[in-house]
Amino acid sequence: MTRASFGLLRTQAFRIVLVYVLLFAFSVSALLFFTYWNTRRTLDAQTDQIIEAEITGLNEQYLRLGIRGLDESVMYHSLHPGQGELYILADAQHRVLAGNLDSWPSITNDPGNFVEFDYERRLSGIQDSRRARGRLFPLQTPGGDFYLLVAEDVHDRDLTQRMFTTTLPWTVALILMFGLLGGALMSRNMLRRLDSINRTSGEIIAGNLTRRVPVSGAHDEFDALAENLNRMLDRIERLMKGLREVTDSVAHDLRTPLNRLRQRLEQSQARLSLAGSDTSEIERAIAETDQLIATFNALLLIAETDAGTARGTMTPLDLASVAADVSELYEPLAEEKNVTLNLVRSFGAKEAMIEGNRSLISQALANLVDNAIKYTPPGGQVTIRPALNFQSVDICVADSGPGIPQEERPRVIERFVRLEASRHSPGTGLGLSLVAAVAHFHNAQLLLDDNAPGLTATLRFPKPAQRNIPGPAKVPQIPSRDAAE
């Protein structure tokens, strides 16, 4: 089966239709069966009533005129039958004495009850086998036992019955066929509309905020949904743009005075050093300014990454090669600290592909490796391990340092949180927050675990091309200039 038809069977619309079609087919069958059963019962009751009346009449004849009179009466009735009444008077040996049947039919000798039997009818030279329903009436006379059988032809009733039994399967089959066909068409239509909404959402998630859900113009509930979604998207786009403008103005309004401050300090330093004075105070001030700038940059980057305003910068990239590059950058530093930095390659490059921003992921990984080396005592180990799981692509950085106590782990991801033990060492306290923001930006998770001893930090990225989310931005998109203004 093709993927499309699998998709069709999985739609909610098709399932609902299927349930309704089955219910409908069941009720139609039940209705037909009940009608059939009721009709037959009514017809039989009518037949029985007629037979009963006839027997009562004949019985009166018998009581009044004896067996001879009955014989005549039967003879008379046989010659003038109403609507297919059958009469037979027979003796104890079932020899026919009078009546319009040639021979005694094969019936059980069950007097008092209604029985059904087949008989041969000859009408204008054509003989056919028909069904009759009748009642046996035993007569005990001094001259021996006789049997009176009064019956009514029920051939028409049987025809009706056959009509019901042949119609029923056809009806059900037709209901199922049309129902399923209609269901498939309906679900395909709904699926198509939903697909367009899903596709659009995927593109928007991938960073193209200018996309809108198409409105078909049918003014149905899907159009209402699309219009509402579009209104929501307009709002989100406005908010994102506003957020971007705010970040840009904050960046601009803080960086400009910081820039002047740094320039003035540099100028003073130059002047003092020309005059031969001691510039160490100024140098310290410059270093403090640089630290301030670094913190501000980190905060701004976290804010921007968290807001996801730069989603257009995602490209396909290979996590294994990102890991290799970062490992290569930090290897001499680790060696200098007498820490062994291992890069474990456990899968082929092709499988480690994700959609992401290379610079952000490299920076996040660099932060993790930097931390790991910083906190691992000489002689320890730091391992970078990209790993391919069933549903995710992981990059794991494990160290043999002191680790982070379990209850502290959620806290260290918060901004500016630095554990007591590391308060004296340099850093902004924003490293892990940035890693968490980068993870969030990529719909990835940052997991902190015990490496016994040490810390394992894992970045868990979802595998690209998950169901219903079309590969985000197949062409790496750089927002156009107009979009930036």
Add this chain to the structure above:
Amino acid sequence: MRILVVEDDLEAQRYLVQGLKESGHVVDDAADGDLGLSLALSRPYDVAIIDRMLPKMDGLGVVAEMREHGNTTPVLFLSALSEVDDRVKGLKAGGDDYLTKPYAFVELLARVDALMRRRSPVTVKTRLQVGDLDLDLLTRAAKRGDQMIDLQPREFRLLEYLMRHAGQVVTRTMLLESVWEYHFDPQTNVIDVHISRLRAKIDKGFDTPLLHTIRGAGYMIRAR
């Protein structure tokens, strides 16, 4: 060398112009995009330093307009904007380098020097030489005097970059951007460790050191 500075923050502009002049450059300045563009188009400059956000015409617009007129003057963008994708936008619009404010003046000067060097007619070099250090770009062999030097691929790229900018200050950020293609500031100065490794390979056991640390700025490779 002639440099154009287009910057609307007048104090920053004054400092920049003064610093560049003290470094021996001839500097023109403009405080808005319109004036900047007409200057850039009417006079020959070796480098243009253009702020990203300018009155009248945005920095990106100025550069796009310059490129449209066939002007190939190297452009260094200065930006006070947030940066996740801003650098990409700047380079895409035709900028050659990108520096985020606040910057250290030495960083700016080193980048301006590098851009000027790029301007000089590029003869395809297959061999770089500084003193008795010899780098063959085809066979990827490094040799000092008669002694072969065994280099890792990244060390080779690092040395190549330094030698292409021989006699110039090269900052740590420039190395990180050009050799590693990273545009972020690692918390620890990893570049210093790479440099000291490289230094151990090319300078150790030789009388004259070639790789010099320029205090407060970066590194420089030079024969004397």
